[in-house]
Amino acid sequence: MAAGENGTVVTHFILLGLTNHTDLQRLLFGSFLLIYTMTLMGNLGMMALIQTDPHLHTPMYFFLSTLSFVDICYSSVVTPRLLADFLATDKSISYTGCMAQMAFFLLYGTAECLLLATMAYDRFLAICHPLLYHTLMSRGMCIRLVAVAYILSMANSAVQTSNVFRLPFCGPNHINHYFCDIPPLLQLVCTDTTMAKVILYIFSALATMTTLTIILVSYSYILVTVGRMSSAEGCRKALSTCASHFTAIFLFYGTVFFMYIKPRAADSMDQDKVISVFYTIVIPMLNPLIYSLRNREVKDSLRRKICGKIFP
Structure with missing residues (x-):
């Protein structure tokens, strides 16, 4: 329950979603269902491949x-x-x-x-x-290192979530987004949000x-080290192991920075929703594709698994 200053109590919110056009919702439902299926299959497949292939039992593949x-x-x-919201008429979500x-x-x-930072340090x-x-x-x-990553993540999540939900929501309760993100929720707060936005920017930064x-x-040192290598094959191998990781970094940080660090315009929420699709839905699907298509060891492991099933 969230009580506002005027006595109104907000018990739930209504997610407005990506679009109100019915035909477009059907198309998006099919597209996102396919993407989510590929996300599950790709990432579960990557985890299974790493777990079952002794050649991939290294720190890089553990991360x-x-x-x-x-x-x-x-x-x-x-x-x-x-x-679910693409198919439902009731798009409410409880407080x-x-x-x-x-x-x-x-x-x-x-x-x-x-x-991603830990993986860069590992490559360094x-x-x-x-x-x-x-x-x-x-x-x-x-x-x-993984345990520390989770502890710091939980701490950031606790601070940022409490930063928003300690504030009063007096209505309206319509969130102009497809999930409960901080910027659209702050627009519904019925008190000054300056300090909350400062905390958002500090912890996001x-x-x-x-x-x-x-x-x-890490990659600056890697480039210097690679540049000093006398062997062209060693240089190529070192860069190939980093190429897929750097591609994933560029995609993820590019969209996140544009979303949370850029100056916010009053009418930018619809644009923000489209950007959010990339880092919440599309990038988790792309990561296993990037690491499998651009990584020789993963491709060799896949080849061994496939050949082992065809020619046992």
């Missing part, structure tokens, strides 16, 4: 398997609800349900940032300090700028 799990959870926080959706969305979104150690790599990036260290700095510094 990639964790990223696949996060992508499944990240997409599942938003997409099933969006698909508690909205809070939970935001909390899990922030949790897995932050975890995505931290895992592997390429710049190969002799110390297996000592520094032991199995125990990998588990600790901490989650994105800090991890992006780690990524850029």
